Amino acid sequence: MLLPIDDPFDPRIEPYRDIRERDLKGRGGRFVIEGEVVLRTALLSGRFAIESLLIAENRVEPLADLIAKVPSGIPVYRASRGVLDGIAGFPMHRGILAMGVRGEASTPGELLAAAPANALFIGLSAIANHDNMGGIFRNAAAFGLDGVLIDGASCDPLYRKAIRVSAGAALVTPFAQGGDIGDLCDALLAAGFEVLATSPAGRERLAEIEPAGRQAVLFGAEGPGLPERILKRLRTIRIDMRGGFDSLNVATTSGIVLHHLAR
Template structure:
């Protein structure tokens, strides 16, 4: 389809892109805003591979179209592509959109933790997060999961939505490629993992086993807690715990950083890398 030019920021055809910073679409009927070229490529790949994500429309800065011809060609012809000048695009978005690339996406269906775990092989590596509300951390956890070959990410109901625009951008689109589920309590997630014979390890500065000494298993799950308090004592008491050695003077690592280090070690132990 040829790009459709938008001259008016109030054009109803691009209403979903208006003031996206104030009215992010995540959590609203499964729709989300994808921002940037890399995330657009991941969304096009999702179409190609038949995943649960689809694009509904695309909005571009006029001078970005030429460099995205091949990517745009991968979307179905019924997905409209709108273009606008920088001035109009900034009025639509409500701020200066220097990337000049937006897409409205939709997630089809909402998988449960059980659904995702049931689809995994006998050898599997899963990341689970409890109560993480920082969008940067959620996005980085997904990026780490993709980088180190994790098979899925499981989030409890206390975690923020990974389809929030900033989380999706920080993940460089990995939210669209790594299978995940969000919902239920931490206890529900732990029960689902136990029922499927996962060796569960919780990350904590006071963990009993140094991460490099964690014995590999066919099915492993790595649990990360909140940015400030970490995993609750009640949770730590029910699972095996691992720590990451660090120099004295700092009490803990950022949740996403800790997850990345631990994932690398476990993926190496499982022979994934």
């Protein structure tokens, strides 16, 4: 059932108000889904519950098939472009929003306990850029990763922009976030993973590494990379480059590494 919204201050759509501001402050266990591709992924995967939808009037008819997939009981609000922009606090060109519910977060231990015998994981350290986070998740989904472990110094993969850049992959690929990268490394090793660390100064070439058994690859923030204490204890790998370059964007790096190690 489509419910019209004529007032940006209608209490029914309060969670959508001033999206940019609330992205920074959090929204009480919710996260924002934006755009048709991401919403379609969210509805089809069913991993996260959806609380409601808010759609521009001119998008309702073209999205009829998608709206039909919304479970009964979930409100679908419709609003004019002007009202929608007033709610969000900026021009909503895509005209499609939904409110997801985070639910109970997985722990690294739970994720690792459910991993198959030949699982491929990645660990992320201090990835603060939402574009990079989204790009890494998109690569993780494309190459069939079994899980992503993220330290507490990294940004939120369920941040609106990170989800959008991931093309919805952040809503599909299992992940757990929290703690220090050293703790995540310990958990991977204890679960029987061979853990590789990426670095421009890695001792081994990526091309020399064979996919085998349980493997995990750690990626650090652009610039500082992984902490030295992590690099000293692990097998380090590099991607050879020409032209005087010694590093790539971390999302690009993850795509190359995961393509090579994909099961």
